[in-house]
Amino acid sequence: MSKPCKIEVTGVSKIFRKNGTNVAALSETNLAVEEGRFASIIGPSGCGKSTLFHIIAGLMTPTAGDVTVDGQSIVGKAGTVGYMLQKDLLLPWRTILDNIILGLEIRGIPRAQAVERALPLMKKYGLGGFETHYPTELSGGMRQRAALLRTLLYDRDILLLDEPFGALDAQTRLSMQNWLLEIWSDFGKTVLFVTHDIDEAVYLSDDIYVFSPRPGHIRAKITVPIGRPRKAEDLTAPRFMEMKHHLLDLLSAGQVQAEEIS
Numbered sequence: 001m002s003k004p005c006k007i008e009v010t011g012v013s014k015i016f017r018k019n020g021t022n023v024a025a026l027s028e029t030n031l032a033v034e035e036g037r038f039a040s041i042i043g044p045s046g047c048g049k050s051t052l053f054h055i056i057a058g059l060m061t062p063t064a065g066d067v068t069v070d071g072q073s074i075v076g077k078a079g080t081v082g083y084m085l086q087k088d089l090l091l092p093w094r095t096i097l098d099n100i101i102l103g104l105e106i107r108g109i110p111r112a113q114a115v116e117r118a119l120p121l122m123k124k125y126g127l128g129g130f131e132t133h134y135p136t137e138l139s140g141g142m143r144q145r146a147a148l149l150r151t152l153l154y155d156r157d158i159l160l161l162d163e164p165f166g167a168l169d170a171q172t173r174l175s176m177q178n179w180l181l182e183i184w185s186d187f188g189k190t191v192l193f194v195t196h197d198i199d200e201a202v203y204l205s206d207d208i209y210v211f212s213p214r215p216g217h218i219r220a221k222i223t224v225p226i227g228r229p230r231k232a233e234d235l236t237a238p239r240f241m242e243m244k245h246h247l248l249d250l251l252s253a254g255q256v257q258a259e260e261i262s
């Protein structure tokens with residue numbers, strides 16, 4: 001029996017008014033992610049992926065449609081999900097530790113308690129020894145680790161990750177992907193992940209939603225039929241290559257109906 005949906009987006013559309021004209025960013029978008037799954041969204045630039053994340057995060061209201069978490073509508077309600085943007089947005093004047101505990105502080109958790117929670121996580125997930133460093137002293141990959149740990153400590157069941165590794169070089173990216181999979185498997189979060197990179201989507205995801213060009217809607221949902229744990233060598237295996245070609249076809253095709261492969 002399949003698990004209940006953790007997050008469900010139903011008939012979501014978004015029209016922006018720009019210089020007196022309407023810009024349709026999203027049209028009739030539907031998706032449903034079961035608890036604990038890793039789902040990625042891929043699509044062309046400007047197809048409305050960030051708009052969808054803003055709506056799910058409650059930072060923007062849709063023109064039509066609904067978003068539910070555990071069956072309850074969260075439209076316009078900020079704070080239900082953890083949301084990490086591509087740019088790490090670490091505060092340059094705070095140490096890495098103080099950046100990581102920011103969400104806890106905002107929620108009124110005493111600093112000593114927040115620090116007690118953050119330190120073991122920093123140690124376990126590759127930031128031990130960097131507590132008193134400032135963001136500018138860290139590499140791009142380390143900063144993304146810090147930003148993700150901060151999002152994790154916000155303690156929400158759902159993580160929205162908008163191209164978190166987009167600006168990293170290939171080598172760092174692969175180690176960050178493995179690092180993220182470790183966190184995902186340790187914490188059992190439901191993840192929605194935006195990426196431009198098909199390899200990355202196949203390597204990380206249980207399900208991949210392919211967006212159409214703007215106004216964005218889900219063109220296809222693909223379930224990745226490859227077991228875990230996955231390894232870097234898998235990226236060149238025939239099954240991965242097949243998936244990649246299929247996704248490329250979907251991204252470039254004009255008229256493709258939603259389908260499911262499992």
Ligand code: ADP
Nearest residue numbers: 016018023025044045046047048049050051052
């Ligand atoms: P993606 O994340 O897929 O690159 P976005 O969600 O950022 O796409 O944007 C989708 C479309 O909506 C783009 O054409 C963008 O210019 C437009 N758009 C996004 N935000 C706004 C806004 N606040 N006002 C007007 N147009 C916007």
